[in-house]
Amino acid sequence: MSRKELNIGLYGFGCVGFGLYEVLQKTPGLKANIKNICVKDRNKSREIGIENFTFDKNDILNDDEINVVVELIDDADAAFEIVSAALKKGKAVVSANKKMIAEHFTELLELQEKYNVPLLYEAACCASIPIIRNLEEYYDNDLLESIEGIVNGSTNYILTKTFAENLSYDEALKQAQDKGFAESNPILDTGGFDAKYKLLILLAHSFGYVAKPADIFNIGIDGIGELELKYAREKGLKIKLVAQAFKGTDGNLSAFVIPKFVSTEDRLYNVDDVFNGVLAKTSFADTQFFVGKGAGAHPTASAVLSDISALSYNYRYEYKKIRQQENLLLSDDVNLKVLLRHKKEDSETFKQQFSAIEEAYTNNEVGYITGTISFKNLRTIQSENTGDRSFILLHVVTGQEAIIEEAVLAL
Numbered sequence: 001m002s003r004k005e006l007n008i009g010l011y012g013f014g015c016v017g018f019g020l021y022e023v024l025q026k027t028p029g030l031k032a033n034i035k036n037i038c039v040k041d042r043n044k045s046r047e048i049g050i051e052n053f054t055f056d057k058n059d060i061l062n063d064d065e066i067n068v069v070v071e072l073i074d075d076a077d078a079a080f081e082i083v084s085a086a087l088k089k090g091k092a093v094v095s096a097n098k099k100m101i102a103e104h105f106t107e108l109l110e111l112q113e114k115y116n117v118p119l120l121y122e123a124a125c126c127a128s129i130p131i132i133r134n135l136e137e138y139y140d141n142d143l144l145e146s147i148e149g150i151v152n153g154s155t156n157y158i159l160t161k162t163f164a165e166n167l168s169y170d171e172a173l174k175q176a177q178d179k180g181f182a183e184s185n186p187i188l189d190t191g192g193f194d195a196k197y198k199l200l201i202l203l204a205h206s207f208g209y210v211a212k213p214a215d216i217f218n219i220g221i222d223g224i225g226e227l228e229l230k231y232a233r234e235k236g237l238k239i240k241l242v243a244q245a246f247k248g249t250d251g252n253l254s255a256f257v258i259p260k261f262v263s264t265e266d267r268l269y270n271v272d273d274v275f276n277g278v279l280a281k282t283s284f285a286d287t288q289f290f291v292g293k294g295a296g297a298h299p300t301a302s303a304v305l306s307d308i309s310a311l312s313y314n315y316r317y318e319y320k321k322i323r324q325q326e327n328l329l330l331s332d333d334v335n336l337k338v339l340l341r342h343k344k345e346d347s348e349t350f351k352q353q354f355s356a357i358e359e360a361y362t363n364n365e366v367g368y369i370t371g372t373i374s375f376k377n378l379r380t381i382q383s384e385n386t387g388d389r390s391f392i393l394l395h396v397v398t399g400q401e402a403i404i405e406e407a408v409l410a411l
């Protein structure tokens with residue numbers, strides 16, 4: 001198959017946009033030329049001459065010679081306007097904007113169909129890890145049971161630095177920002193929203209389930225306190241922000257983002273710094289583990305480059321699992337073994353929300369409970385959180401464990 005020549009209109013020349021410019025210079029084999037670059041701030045100094053830039057998005061959209069739009073801006077609303085206009089004009093699009101994709105997944109699917117143009121977004125999920133294309137292509141005939149992983153590079157960097165180097169949370173966040181790992185609005189990372197957007201994309205490509213961001217529960221790392229860090233250190237555990245989706249015994253899906261204690265036996269334990277790691281559990285192949293850099297200019301640009309290259313061979317996502325229409329539902333019907341850190345005076349109230357308690361501790365100010373709680377009760381306690389409590393997942397209670405716990409309770 002001969003390769004299509006690509007004339008690119010690039011939006012954004014920040015961390016990833018400039019990264020892409022650099023990696024394209026080093027990839028002469030790809031017949032892809034950046035024809036125009038649109039940015040926002042007229043007064044910013046640029047790494048290349050000002051003649052390469054426009055400040056009017058329509059200069060790219062109305063240019064018939066441009067057949068590919070690469071959208072790498074940090075504003076999800078403006079990105080949706082650009083991406084939807086480009087698709088309507090029949091231009092193929094590559095984007096790294098998980099917030100935009102998660103918030104408009106169905107509309108973007110419809111636009112791709114209606115105008116018969118592809119939209120690729122490998123960089124939007126785990127940056128350098130080719131997870132979307134693997135879920136699309138490789139697992140087509142295998143039955144996926146679960147997908148679990150560290151999908152946000154900057155929170156993993158922050159957690160690694162607070163554990164390994166005893167850096168304060170604020171210092172670690174500042175470092176992540178200085179290195180270009182963090183979103184412009186840090187709450188997207190630290191609040192677990194960025195991980196949630198990625199989980200939404202993973203859900204669509206692994207299980208064919210299209211969720212809305214509000215459907216997926218997320219807790220970030222911004223509420224983790226000293227007590228949980230001390231607990232982890234004493235037990236030889238690390239805390240990782242983990243996104244997961246799995247099919248339950250009732251055949252329905254559960255999906256959430258919650259910080260998790262991981263032990264040395266967990267493959268996510270050694271996924272540190274800006275790395276991401278994803279575990280895919282399948283019926284026949286057992287568990288496969290993908291690992292790679294989850295943020296940063298060149299790792300993210302490498303995924304954008306791969307999408308551009310795929311477009312030169314007319315590749316597009318087929319969304320096979322969405323079309324298989326398994327009629328899966330998102331379910332709250334799952335029990336979790338967790339640590340809940342709380343104010344001392346909340347101890348008795350919260351204990352009643354647990355179906356089994358392993359350990360309960362309080363000092364003069366705070367306390368913690370470890371044990372089993374239903375996802376519904378966890379959501380309720382978290383919805384009233386004013387910063388005085390935090391949940392860390394120990395593990396999802398499996399069918400067998402739940403049966404044993406129920407039997408013990410019945411005694």
Ligand SMILES: NC(=O)c1ccc[n+]([C@@H]2O[C@H](COP(=O)([O-])OP(=O)(O)OC[C@H]3O[C@@H](n4cnc5c(N)ncnc54)[C@H](OP(=O)(O)O)[C@@H]3O)[C@@H](O)[C@H]2O)c1
Pocket residue numbers: 011012013014015016017038039040041042044057072073074075078096097098123124127180181182183184294295296297300
């Ligand atoms: N950084 C990472 O490691 C990483 C990893 C994976 C995915 N991503 C995603 O990649 C995208 C870009 O991230 P980034 O880190 O490169 O952001 P960034 O460094 O903040 O750069 C953002 C760029 O977008 C431009 N921009 C903002 N609004 C615009 C508009 N309305 N029209 C035209 N240009 C506009 C800015 O223009 P000015 O230069 O004029 O300010 C800037 O060049 C985001 O969607 C992010 O979620 C980033």
